[in-house]
Amino acid sequence: MRRYKIVIAFLLVNTGMTSCRKYVEDVPVQGQRVLVYTEDYRALMNASGDRQEVAFGLAPLMSSDDVDLSAAEIQNNFKTNNIQTAIYTWRKPFYTDLGQDNDWNAMYAAMYTYNVVIDGVMDSKGGDQLLKQTILSEALMHRAFTYFSLVNLYGKQYDAATAETDLGVPLMLKAALFVNLKRASVKQVYEQVMKDIRAAIPILPVKQDINFRPNKPSAYALLSKVYLNMRDFPNAAAFADSTLALSNTLYNYNIAFNGGNFIFPSQFEDKQILLRKVPRVTFSAPQLSQAILDLLGTKDLRYQLFVKQGGSFYPAFTGQGFWSREKYSGPPDKPAVGLSVNETWLIKAECLARAGKKDEAVDMLNTLRKLRFLPADYTDLSAATAADALQLVVNERRREFFGSGLRWFDQRRLNKDAQFAKTVTRVFDGNTYTLAPNSNNYVFPLANILIAQNPEIEQNP
Structure with missing residues (x-):
């Protein structure tokens, strides 16, 4: 089989700066060629690192109430990093002067690749129609996932009453140099996400040979998450x-526990993973809050697998931290933040509880939880009311995804429920910081350099 190195050079509009405006250079270098054949687009979509790792980075985890970086060792280390300090204390701006937001840059660079595929694959040479449509549908799904991530980092939580006017993110839907970078509304971004997913569903196969390629179940899972x-x-x-x-x-985490030998599968072998996405970067010493430790308890296999004493981390600290699955199966397996059966399972359970079907909701929880405890340590949950069942579901989501950063997105959306809205408080370097429900600090700021380069992009409040 022939292999080609695909030429996609993202050049900067402003020399030495990174911005949204990037384009493809169609000048081949010896030994390289531009996108011409369907197999070229297949190779581009097979660039596994780019497709899998272009998700959010540290900010959601560090901002969430999963972590409490109170250990003196971590705080002393943090004092030399203004960006991480600002993120942890919810202070704006995160990025000053020429500081770059690498999450934003990476996701929009990936968006350009998806647009190149969407624009060109159907006119490529050599492939059959079904292959071209499949590659197109994969690019649409990746674009939808990325825009959904962007709007939930840099836009306000979706609220039907205000989504039409709340600032979302720029919608770049063509691989073009000069585009309007004015921010679309939250509603417009959500509509585009759903449009892309629905366009992809008819062609996506039910199964793919590897789980960083979207399939029908992952498309339905993303729609479920969007509607949630x-x-x-x-x-x-x-x-x-x-x-x-x-x-x-x-x-079944009993398999991973393996009598205390802790053998955890690669995400590529984990049948829960519907669409593999992992954070761009991870935090080396994620000290866990007492709240999540209390919620887990010590008998939960998720505690035994994913919690370690601070001395196991660098820098070492007093307390306990999140021990990622990559510690078991290798560096590619950062926390799973894509689409999964277990999250979709809990979405269904939450919807049942919200519909007043408390027993059905709790039955789903118990089915999952039996796979998270040794049989001798497991006790079924029960709920007296639908509100109790909903609380149990929210608790289980927190246990299932702690350390991944997904908790931040739950905090945002659950602020709309009086039952769950709460003020989060943390102390850093002797100062106390608070995050109130629905605060503007639940919306990450755009990098100042981005606004300076593209003045039509409005900053968040």
């Missing part, structure tokens, strides 16, 4: 059902 964030719980439940009808395998 819109508080359209009937549709979230319906698309969760569509996902689980095609893929419903939950991983």
